[in-house]
Amino acid sequence: MLTQIIPRHLAPHISPQFYDEYTPTDHAVWRFVLRLNLHTLEGKAHPFYIEGLKKTGMGPERLPNVEQMTEEMRSAGWSTVAVDGLIPGVAFFDFQGNGMLPVATDIRKVENILYSPAPDIIHEAAGHAPMLMDPEFSQIVKRFGQLGARAFMNREEHASFAALKRLTVVKENANSTDEEIAAAEAAVHAAKAQVTGFSEAQQVARIFWWTVEFGLIGDVDNPLIYGAGLLSSVGESRHCLTDAVTKHPFNLEHALETKQDVTNMQRELFVIPDFEALKDALDELESRMAVNQGGIASLEKALASGSQSTVRLEDGTDRVGVIRHVTRSGAHALIQWDDCVNVNHGQLTNLHNHGLLVLDGPLQDVLATADIRLDGQVVSETTEALHLEDVVVTIEGRQITLETLEVRQDTLPSIFPGTEIEELVILEKPVQIERDARVWTNDDPMFNQVRNMREQGESIDELVPTILTDHPDAWLLHIECLELVESDALRQALTERLHALRETSPSRHELIGRALALLN
Numbered sequence: 290m291l292t293q294i295i296p297r298h299l300a301p302h303i304s305p306q307f308y309d310e311y312t313p314t315d316h317a318v319w320r321f322v323l324r325l326n327l328h329t330l331e332g333k334a335h336p337f338y339i340e341g342l343k344k345t346g347m348g349p350e351r352l353p354n355v356e357q358m359t360e361e362m363r364s365a366g367w368s369t370v371a372v373d374g375l376i377p378g379v380a381f382f383d384f385q386g387n388g389m390l391p392v393a394t395d396i397r398k399v400e401n402i403l404y405s406p407a408p409d410i411i412h413e414a415a416g417h418a419p420m421l422m423d424p425e426f427s428q429i430v431k432r433f434g435q436l437g438a439r440a441f442m443n444r445e446e447h448a449s450f451a452a453l454k455r456l457t458v459v460k461e462n463a464n465s466t467d468e469e470i471a472a473a474e475a476a477v478h479a480a481k482a483q484v485t486g487f488s489e490a491q492q493v494a495r496i497f498w499w500t501v502e503f504g505l506i507g508d509v510d511n512p513l514i515y516g517a518g519l520l521s522s523v524g525e526s527r528h529c530l531t532d533a534v535t536k537h538p539f540n541l542e543h544a545l546e547t548k549q550d551v552t553n554m555q556r557e558l559f560v561i562p563d564f565e566a567l568k569d570a571l572d573e574l575e576s577r578m579a580v581n582q583g584g585i586a587s588l589e590k591a592l593a594s595g596s597q598s599t600v601r602l603e604d605g606t607d608r609v610g611v612i613r614h615v616t617r618s619g620a621h622a623l624i625q626w627d628d629c630v631n632v633n634h635g636q637l638t639n640l641h642n643h644g645l646l647v648l649d650g651p652l653q654d655v656l657a658t659a660d661i662r663l664d665g666q667v668v669s670e671t672t673e674a675l676h677l678e679d680v681v682v683t684i685e686g687r688q689i690t691l692e693t694l695e696v697r698q699d700t701l702p703s704i705f706p707g708t709e710i711e712e713l714v715i716l717e718k719p720v721q722i723e724r725d726a727r728v729w730t731n732d733d734p735m736f737n738q739v740r741n742m743r744e745q746g747e748s749i750d751e752l753v754p755t756i757l758t759d760h761p762d763a764w765l766l767h768i769e770c771l772e773l774v775e776s777d778a779l780r781q782a783l784t785e786r787l788h789a790l791r792e793t794s795p796s797r798h799e800l801i802g803r804a805l806a807l808l809n
Contacts, residue, residue, distance in 0.1 A: 295370065295389070296383070296387060296711065297711055297714065297716070298383075298707075298711070298714035298715075298716055298717070299370075299380060299383055299384060299387070299389075301716060301717045302372055302376045302377075302380045302384075302391070302717065303370050303371060303372060304371055304372050304373035304394065305371060306354070306355050306356075306371040306394045307394070307727075308352070308354055310727045311352055311396070311727065312727050312728075312729055312730070312733050312736075313729075313733045313734070313736035313737040313740060314399065314730060314732060314733050314736050314765075315352060315396045315727070316350075316351050316352055316736075316740065317736050317740070317765055317766070317769060318396060318397065318398075318399060318402060318411075318765070319349070319351070319352045319396065319410075319411065320349045320350060320351075320769075321402065321765060321768065321804070322402060322411050322415070322521075322523055323347075323348075323349035323415060324349050324807070325523050325800075325803060325804065325807060326415065326520070326521070326523060326526060327339070327342075327349075328807050329523070329526050329527055329803075330514065330520065330526060333513060333514055333526070333530060334513060334514045334515070334520060334526075335420065335423075335506060335513050335514065335515040336513075337419075337420065337422070337423040337426070338419050338420060338514075338515070338520060339419075340419075340422070341418070341419030341420055341421070341422035341423060342415070342418075342419040344361065344364075344365075344419070344422045345358060345361050345362060345414075345418045345419055345422060346358070346360070346361035347414060347415065347418070350740075350744070352396065352410060353410070353414050355369045355370070355371040355392050355394060355410075355414075356369070356371075358392070358414065358418065362390070362418065362421065362422070364422075365421060365422045365423075365424070365427055366388050366427060366431075367388050367389070367390055367418075367421050367427065368388065368389050368390070369389065369390045369391075369392050369418070370384060370389050370390070370391055370392065371391075371392055371394045372391045372392065372393055372394070373393070373394070373395075374393050374395060374407055374408060374457060374458060375393070375407065375408060375450070375453065375457055376391060377450055377717075378437060378442070378450070378490055378494055379437065379438055379440070379442065379490065379706065379707075380717070381437070382433065382434045382435075382436070382437025382438045382440075382493070383434065383437070383438040384434065385430055385431060385433065385434030385437075386431060386432075386433075386434030386435035386436075386437070386438050387434070388431060390413065390417055390418060390421060391413070392410060392413040392414055392418075393407070393408040393409050393410060393412070393413050394409075394410050395407065395409050395410065396409050396410050396411060397409050397411060399765055400796070401460075402523055402524075402796070402800060403522070403523055403524030403796050403799065403800065404522055404524045404525060404553075404554055405522075407457030407458070407460065408457075411521050412517060412518065412521040412522075413517075413521075415520070415521050416517030416518065416519075416520045416521030416522075417430075417501075417517040417521075419520070420515060420517065420520070425564050426515070426564060429501075429564060429567055429568060429571070430501055432568075432571055433493065433496075433497050433501060433571070436493050436571065436574065436575055436578070437490065437493045437494070437497070438706075438707070439578065439580045439705045439706065439707075440488070440489035440490040440492070440493045440578060440706070441488055441489045441490060441579060441590040441591060441593070441594045441598070441705075441706050442488050442489075442490040442491075442594055442596070442706070443485070443486060443488045443490075443593050443594060443595075444593065444594065444595040445480070445483045445485065446488060446490065446491070448480045448483065449477070449480040449481050449483070451480070452473075452476045452477045452479070452480040452481075453477050453480075453551070455473050455476065455477075456470075456473040456474060456476070456477050459473040460473075486593070487545075488590070488593070488594075489578050489579065489590065492545055492574065492577075493574065495544065495545055495547075495548075495549060496541070496544055496545065496570065496571075496574060498518075498549045499539070499544045499547065499549070499558070499559045500516065500539070500544075500559070500561065500567055500570075501516060501517065502516050502517055502518040503516040503518045503519055503525075503529075503549075503555055503558055504516035504519075504539075504558070504559065504560075504561060504567075505519075505529070505536065505558050505559065505560040505561070506560065506561050506562070506563065506564075507560065507562070507563075508560075509536050509537075509538050509560045510536075512530070512536060512560045514526060514529065514530070522554075523800065523803075524554060524796075524799070525554050525555070527803075528554055529555065529558055533556075534555065534556060534557060534558055535556065535557040535558070536557070536558055536559075536560050537557060537558070537559050537560065538559070538560055538562075539559040539560060539561040539562075539566060539567075539570070540559075541570045541573055541574065543559070544559055544570075547559075578705075579591070579703075579704045579705060580703050580704065580705035581703065583601070583700060583701045583702040583703045583704055584700060584701055584704075585617065585620070585621075585622045585647065585701065587701070587704040588600070588612065588615045588622060588624060588701070588704060589615065590704070591612050591704055591706070592612045592614070592615050594706060595611065596611060596706060596707075596715075597609065597610060597611050597706070597707055597708060597713075597714075597715050598610075598611070598612060598704060598705065598706050598707070599703075599704065599705050599706075599707065599708050599709070600612075600624065600645070600701060600704050601701070601702055601703040601704065601705075602697065602699050602701065602702075603699050603700060603701075603702060604673075605634070606631065606632060606633045606634075607630075607631075607632040607708070607709075607710075608624075608626070608629050608630070608631060608632075608643075608645060609629060609630045609632055609708045609710065609713050610626040610627075610628055610629030610630060611626065611627070611628075612624060612625070612626060613625045613626055613627050616684050616685055616687065616689070617685075618659065618660065618661060618684050618685050619649075619659070620649035620650075621646070621647060621648050621649055621655065621659060621661065622646075622647050623644055623645070623646050623647075623682060623684055623689065624644065624645045624646075624647065625642075625643070625644050625689065625691070626640070626642075626643050626644075627641070627642060628640070628641055628643075629643050630710075630713055632708075632710055632713075637710070637713070640692075640693055641692055641693075642690075642691050642692040642693070643691065643692065643693045643694070643695075644680075644682065644689070644691040644693070644694040644695075645694075645695050645697070646661070646663075646682065646694060646695070646696040646697070647697060647698075647699050647701060648696065648697065648698045648699075649698070650698060651672075651698055652672070652673075652674075652675055652696060652697075652698055653672075655698070656696075660684075660685075661682070661683065661684050662682070662683035662684075663675075663677060663680060663681075663682055663683075663694070663696070664680060664681045664683075665677040665678060665679050665680025665681060665691075665694065666678045666679055666680070673697065673698070674695060674696065674697045675695065675696040675697075676693070676694070676695050676696075677693070677694045677695075677696075678692065678693055678694075679692065680693075680694045682694065731759075731760070732760055732763045732766055735752070735755075735756060735759075735760060735763075735766060736766055736769070738752065739752065739766065739769050739770065739773070740769075742773075743769075743773055748773075748775055749770060749773045749774060750774060750775055750776050750779055752770070753770055753774055753776075753779045753782070753783065754779075756770055757782060757783070757786060761786070762790065764787060764790040764791075764797060764800075764801055767783050767786055767787050767790070768787070768801070768804045768808075770783055771783045771784065771787065771805075771808055772808055784805070787801050787804075787805065788801075
C-alpha cells in the first residue's frame, strides 16, 4: 500500500469512506451506470477514457475502494483521498495541485441516476480518474490545481459555498421534504446575491468547469467527450452530443462570461481543438492573477478575501497575514495587519499592528514631496528601507497608529492567498460530515441475493416470481433479473413489467429504454 504524504493543512478535509456501509442498491447503481456508460461512450469519449478506466483497476461489479485506487493510479503520479461531498474550492484545487484526486464517497440515489446534484463517487472515480491516467491531461489538471490554490476568493464566496453544499446534501437525502429543498435552494440564491465582483477563484473554477468537468474536444460539429461531469453522467453523456446543447469553439473570454449551473444539465458547452489549446488558455489565465501580476492593485484582491495572504517583496521576503486595511494615496499604499509574520530566508518574526508603506519611487524623494507624514521612532534607515516603531502615519487625511512600520520602494512582485510556509497555514476545522446512516431498504436483500447468484453462476429463475410480486416498483432490480433470467416466460413477464414502469416518469422512460436496448 502506498503511503501518502498529505499536507497538514489539507488533512482536515479528509473523510472516511465508510465502505462497509454501502448497500446492495448502492453497488447496483454503480454497476448500472458503469455498464450503461461504457456502452454509451464507445466512440463518443476521448480515446484514452476507456483505456484509462482499465488502468485504474475499477470494475462494474462493486464500488471502488478509494485507498485501493491509489495503488493503481500512482503509476500516473496520482493518489486518491476520500472526502465528504463538496469541499472548499481552494482545498479541492490544492489536493489536485499536489497530485491527489479528492473523491466524494457518497453515491447518488436511484432517482438521481441521470444527473446527480452533488459530487459523488461515480463522478469522481468513473469520471475524473480514468482521464488522469493520460500523461498530458494529468499535467493540465495538476496545473489547474496549482492555479486554483493560488487564486483569491471573496469573503462572500465562503457563505455561498456553505449554502451550496447544504443544498447538495439536502437533495441527495432521501428523507428531505419539498419544503426543505425549497428552503435550501432559497438560501443558495440569497448567498449568491451577496457575492460581488468576479474573483480569481471564480475564474479558475469557471474554466475548470467548462473544460475538465464539462469539456468537449475535437471538431465542433462532431466532438468527443473528455469532461468528468459528462463522462460520469448517464443523462449528460448522451444529452451533450445532441442538438439540444449549443457547442461553442473554446474561447477564454467567452468561457469566463458564461455562467454554469451545478444543479441542471448544461444548455451549452465548449469544444477545445486539443489539449495544447487548453494549456495556452491556462497560460493566459495565470498571467492575469495576483500571484504573477503583484502590484498595489493586487492588494485589493487580498483585502477582499478576508483570508491569510502572502505579500512578496522584491528582496524575496514575505509578509504573511490577514490584511486589515489598505490605504492608497496616488501610486503609494499603506498596508495594515493586526498580526503578520515577516518571513526572511526561513526566519520568522511575528509583528503586531504592523504597517508596510509601499512607495512608487525613492524613499527620500517621495517622503519629501508626497502628502504622507510619519511621526515615530526610527529604528533603522537605509536607502532601500525605513523602519519605525510607535509611529503615527498621516495619509489621505487619516491618522493611523501602528506599533511598527516599514517603508519601502517596491513593486510587490507577487501576492497570493495562503502561505508557502506550512507551519503558518491556518488550519481548517476538521470536516463536519453530514451523512445519514445507510439503511437497507426492502429491495436491498434481494439485490444482494441476485448479485451473489450472478457471481456464483446460479440461476435466478426461482427468485423472479417473488421479485415481480413483492418488489413491483424496483425497476433496477428488474433490469438485473432480465440480464440473467433463463425462462422465456419469465423474461416476457419482466419485460412487460419494465415497459409499464417505463411510463411512470420521464427519467425512468429514458433509463429503462436504454437498458432494454443494451440487453437486446
